[in-house]
Amino acid sequence: MVYFKSSEELQKVLGGFFQLLGQHPQLGPKFLHSKLVVRFNYREPELSITADCTGSNVIITFNDTTKKPEVEMDMKADVAHEFWIGKINLLVALGRRQMIARGHIPKILKLLPILKPAHELYRQYIESFSL
Amino acid sequence: MSQFNFFQFGVPTHIVFGEGVASDFSAELARFAMKRPMLVCDHFLRESGAIGAIRDGLLQSGLHIAGEFFDVAHPASVRIVKELAFEAREQNADSFVVIGGGSVMDVAKAANILLTHGGDLVADYSGAQTIPGPLKPLVAIPTTAGTGSEVTQAAVLYDESQGVKLSFVDDYLRPHLAVLDPLLTLSLPPFLTAATGMDALTHAVEAWTSVQSNPFSDALAKHAIHLVMHHLLPAVIDGDDLDARKGMLTASTMAGVAFDHAMVGVTHAMTHAVEAVAHVHHGTANAILLPWGMTYNRDVCADRYVELASRVGITGKCDVDTIIQQMRQLVVELERKCGLPTRLRDVNVQKDQLPKIASLAAQDGTTVYNPREVDEAEILKLLEQAW
Known part of the structure; x- marks a missing residue:
């Protein structure tokens, strides 16, 4: 199943969702509390999204090569979509090599409880897209 | 689970x-x-x-x-x-x-x-x-x-x-x-035999209760627990007891396969933190903290622990507290036989280090596999009891 037809569409959908998460009144502060810079490297189609949680706001950038992330996650864009809709479990995806995590693994794992409510948020969010 | x-x-x-x-x-x-x-x-x-x-x-x-x-x-x-x-x-x-x-x-x-x-x-x-x-x-x-x-x-x-x-x-x-x-393993001194053996037991117990356990890891974890409970004390008491050494080496590898798939939980989270803050030997810290980690998970794992009764040498009716007590008793016996510490203060952990240890434990990656959410304040209380 190919959910995203182009990098532009991926940026619009997932990039938009990351921006929504960063500005979310409950979730945004939790991401900021992590003080992390995380980069998600997607393929098929290609795009990288960097979430910088080190300042007073979550800053989302695309194909950013200037920031040095503490954690990088590589995956197909379809895997990312299925993760956010709640179909794929991160721990299982890592075990099956559907995702690769570079850097300090505990820091990523500690984000998991924060992400729980984000799955429902994503399901609602994508209703306006024809995925 | x-x-x-x-x-x-x-x-x-x-x-x-x-x-x-x-x-x-x-x-x-x-x-x-x-x-x-x-x-x-x-x-x-x-x-x-x-x-x-x-x-x-x-x-x-x-x-x-x-x-x-x-x-x-x-x-x-x-x-x-x-x-x-x-x-x-x-x-x-x-x-x-x-x-x-x-x-x-x-x-x-x-x-x-x-x-x-x-x-x-x-x-x-x-x-x-x-x-x-x-x-x-x-x-x-x-x-x-x-x-x-x-x-x-x-x-x-x-x-x-x-x-x-x-x-x-x-x-x-x-x-x-x-x-x-x-x-x-015959030349392994009693203290190290005890500490590493308790490491194996902790791997098995935490694999058994992990949220990522599966029927295959369960089978290995359960038998590893049985082997440790039967062979650890004899191996500590008589290092030349080859049957005990065989049992422990097998248990260790079986527990390794089990936790390699199921992962570990709150005991390891606390142990990692104790290692980082007070530089305590991994197996020794696990030995001290395993009964406390089990206590932390007591309410969400009661049935699971009781399933271990025959594996830890209990016959007849038993409840979750009897199982935890059996683990605690093993640690006490190991202290008696080879001086394995039973309290955090025995391994030079200072009381004022406990909040830092609790904070690190709550952030440890193993906590996501623990059957009960790991709460920093609760962990601090537990560490104070273990101290």
Whole structure:
């Protein structure tokens, strides 16, 4: 199943969702509390999204090569979509090599409880897209 | 216990067990394309002379020892890994034979990444599933019965440049061959036998209650618990008790396979934090903290613990508290027999370090596998009791 037809569409959908998460009144502060810079490297189609949680706001950038992330996650864009809709479990995806995590693994794992409510948020969010 | 509808299980490590098998495993070596292994162990083992028979066996198998590396100090660190990889490359090694405990194995496993694929150890490979392809053959010969590293997909290394411990988790890190020779564990002193044995027990108990447990890991965890409960005290009391040594070595590897799939939980989270703050030996910290970790999970794991009754030697009716008490009793017995500490204060943990330990424990990666959410304030209370 190919959910995203182009990098532009991926940026619009997932990039938009990351921006929504960063500005979310409950979730945004939790991401900021992590003080992390995380980069998600997607393929098929290609795009990288960097979430910088080190300042007073979550800053989302695309194909950013200037920031040095503490954690990088590589995956197909379809895997990312299925993760956010709640179909794929991160721990299982890592075990099956559907995702690769570079850097300090505990820091990523500690984000998991924060992400729980984000799955429902994503399901609602994508209703306006024809995925 | 598992919350998943999915699991996978695989033991790519070929396991061979036998009295004296470490001095001749040529039949198993024939499975692997290795001609010039790098021999890795620590200075203590080298001076004990224990590696002589292994070296001779390798030579008689037709292998050429490319080089020998003994500078494996504790903790296993990125610097040592780089030194070993450099030496292995210089000596044109095509494989590793590593003899020792968990730290030595972790060093060799990580050096194998660099020897096989090159690159920067921390930037390219720290994390999960980062290794691009299979590694060169690695034979692991444990001399302790505790870590299970001879069958696991993980290596934990101290990175001097950042002052942190880094995890390397990858299917390809599992050794190709594990050679289990109980004779090699006969010389393990009582204290280390107890501490490493409690490490194995903790692996098994936490794999049993992990949210990622599965029927295969369960079977191994349950039998490993049975073996430890029956063989640890005899191995501590009489180091020459070969049956006890066999039981413990088997238990350790079985627990290793179990937690390699199911992972561990809150006891390890606290232990990792105690190691980081107060530099306490891993197995010793697990020994102290296992009954407290079980207490933390008591209400969500009651049925699961009670299922272990016959495995821990309880016959007839029993409840969850009886099981936890049985674990506590084992630790007390080990204190009596070999001086294994039972309190955090016994291992020089200062009371004012407990909040820092609780904070680190709550952030530890193992907490996501624990059946009960790990709460920092609750952990602090528990640590105060364990102190």
